[in-house]
Amino acid sequence: MDTHSPQAATASPSPILECRNLSVSYETRAGLVPAVVDFNLKLMPGEAHGLVGESGCGKSTIALAIMRYLGRNGRITGGQVLFEGRDLLTLSPTELRRVRGADIAMIYQEPMASLNPTLRIGRQLAEVLTVHQGLDRASALDRAAAMLERVRLADAGRILAAYPHQLSGGQQQRIVIAMALLANPKVLLLDEPTTALDVTVEAGIVDLIRDISTEFGTAMLYVSHNLGLILETCQRLTVMYSGEAVETGPVDEVFRRVRHPYTRGLFASIPVPSADKASRPLVTIPGQLPSPTNRPHGCYFGPRCAFFEPGRCDEAAVPMAQVSRTHASRCRRIAEIDWDTPAAGAVTREETKIGRTVLQVEGLSKRYHAVRANEDLTFEAREAETLAIVGESGCGKSTFARILMGLDQATSGSISLMGEELARLPVTKRDRVTIRSLQMVFQNPFDTLNPSQTVGFQIARVLRRFGARMSEAQIRERVLELLDTVKLPRDFAGRRPRQLSGGQKQRIGIARAFAGDPAVVVADEPVSALDVSVQAAVTELLMDIQRRNGTTLLFISHDLSVVRYLSDRVVVMYLGRIMEQGRTGDIFAPPYHPYTEALLAAVPIADPTIRKRKVVISGEMPSPSNPPAGCPFSTRCPYAIEDLCERTVPPAQLFGEGHAIACHLPRETLLAMEPIILAADSLNEANNHHA
């Protein structure tokens, strides 16, 4: 390198990208609101640096500030962004343009929205080279086609001629990655590049990103809310909280020697394979993120911190303190906190007693013309049991929920709720008792509450509809009790939904679902729209109420970590069919269905002590309107048996108590499968299970 960066004199190599005391604010009606405060970062050539935090912590703002793209309201209020020693913030528009896309390129969260819908892929790719390297259109297209192969997209010619909408989400993201790599940038900024994708597709993209960093030697700033992903892709990480970096260091060191209470809380609130609802429940971080207009004095995390010391933590702004040469934390009490004791609040619970069968599903199918949304579903759910229905988008889990709730009718088969047949009984024809005993918690708490009515009124309405004769005073009393149950202050009864945070709204959703004391509650991705630290609290709450009331919980989710943590039994679905079902322990240990195996291998785990076996599956889910005649997974299955799997629907093979795998593989092959997840301390457990 021939640039004269300030560090050139020192022995250590100079960073390719450096943020020095970077501060960004957004102009709002309330004045300038700081989004990022005094941010520092050194990105070495070829290094991958993770930027982790919850929504609103400023992590995406940093990526956009580096690119100097903050919209009309964003202002960089201080600091420097040095690229190879040059301050990007002082570049002229022309100079900046030469850096953008050529030296520093960006990969975005929603690939579909990031590609121009009316231009062909070829043109969108070629443009990078015609602009930055002065290539003519034809040679630019050649280079683009070559790059498509490097991001493992087959059939480059067809893809170059296609419009974005003609490609799948995974393909689109590979295009965006190819676009970013075309000019051979020195730095890649990745802003939640896999958040919008399914787990198995995500795994392929993460794999690709990892290979790119080794193959191209590109330095990466990886922005994500997913600690597991950062662990698997980065060497260093910075944890952000409310606009500030709170902890930074090498990934391994930060994971093993956490030195900030927020980071520690974040780790404890993520379900990792070693967490278990009975023996090691999640530890939740109390409270919520402060709003950027109303940050506390001193440490921003202070009000939620268990180690908060008045007079010290809430005085002056807390500076970053070195923990080791490479590891720093923004905490005043690093030296005093006992970091090795597990976070307080980890209460162990008794296992619940599972009762009689409440819900029986038998041969349930649903077709929309050619689309087979559900095909021959058979399973049951028992009293006080949590049954998880797992699968990626398009697997038919939501269709099942709609049929169960009476919003749609089955084509054939039956659903029996305590003896009552519901498969073809629309909700308008169900009696009050049935409706009351079957309630739902929805995915998006933001849309499911009526914005013009108070929270108390909305809960009371459910009580009036379903409750036995209650006086107004009794109803009011019950509403307050329900607010206690979901751990919200009683005066929330008078609030309107817009005065509530996402987590609080979801608590109201839970209170509403449990108001009529239902027998079965269907929770459709109830925490996936919430922030990590809030997810744990809502998950725990849901389980607490369910245990206390002996409710059957149908937990619909794509998140295997959460499912493993809270469910008793699991049904794994793919393209409308059940691939595997059984007790949670059986699902997460061999023998696996090949799809379950791939799914397990795809989930990033935020625990460095865990090793995972790698499973590579190719391609994406086929269209539900044109599924294979046999096993729906046969098109991607690494074990697929030619002439058999794609033609014949596999039989369900039974392994132990209620553990069924729908697969053609010989029993011995399935039994001989190796475990996917191996933790140092759970290794024995897995072996015991095998025996």
Place this chain on the structure above:
Amino acid sequence: MARLIAKRLGQMLLIMGVTSLLLFAIFDTDQFRRQIAVSELGGFGVATLNAADYEGWLEKKGLNEPFLSRYVTWVGDVMQGDLGRSIEKNMAVSTLLADRLQRTAILASCFFVLMVPISLTLGVLAGMREGGRLDRVISIVAVVTTSIPQIATAVLLTVFLSLGLGWVPAKSAMVGGFSFRELVLPLLTLLIYDIGYVVRMTRASMAEVMSANYIRTAVLKGLAGSHVIVGHALRNALIVPFTLIFLQLNWLLSHVVVVEVFFQYSGFGRMLYEAAMFGDIAVLQAATLVAVAVAALSQLLSDIAYILLNPRVGAAG
């Protein structure tokens, strides 16, 4: 595409049938027949007629035939290209219609030639930087011009440009043959309102596109601002306004009535107005057919433009 065209044409024929039947029904009353007689023979002339003579007159005009048979005859004539005779003007409707339509077509062509580039340019300029100074100026002007009713615009323009400054004639009857100077006021009246409307639509569309993620992608690729606008934003931003412009054809047809009558411009609008006031049923019917055809065709053109501009729809349909 072929299915869409067939569907729209089918709809057009259906609407033509229904509206013409309704018009026939509305005008099929004794009172109305007498009104026609009065307008043709004069009030005094009708008053002197005895009942038998009146019947004779009706028979001569073919007005005493049953409603349905008259309608069927009319449909048959129309199919053969005979639109009937104007009672008021005493000439073939087709001749009248051709003449008047031509006049309005001149007005409409000038209108579109000016309206499309002006409003798209202003709309794109305003939407490029939403909330910028240029946007605020253009938006305010557009709101003001669309808020003034056309009749008020017509009066104001006449007062200022014609009576005050004397630049252009106040009326556009074109008695001395065709004159572009006489076209100015009706044209301006139409333009002032409609440009404001299309500008606002274009601006909204452009502003939405400029905040889209793919524009961010284009900017962060290192493209120059002009390249981003022309290469990435325009096509997406113009989809909505472009389809809207075809619908202005239909809008124009109803708004020329006010403008042509006010400025005494002898076009389609004025013809329609006079026929309605007089009860000139054959002219009204013919004008209705034209209006329905224009409405259906502009809708069709708008649909086709949308399909051509938007690859997502093209693939699905």
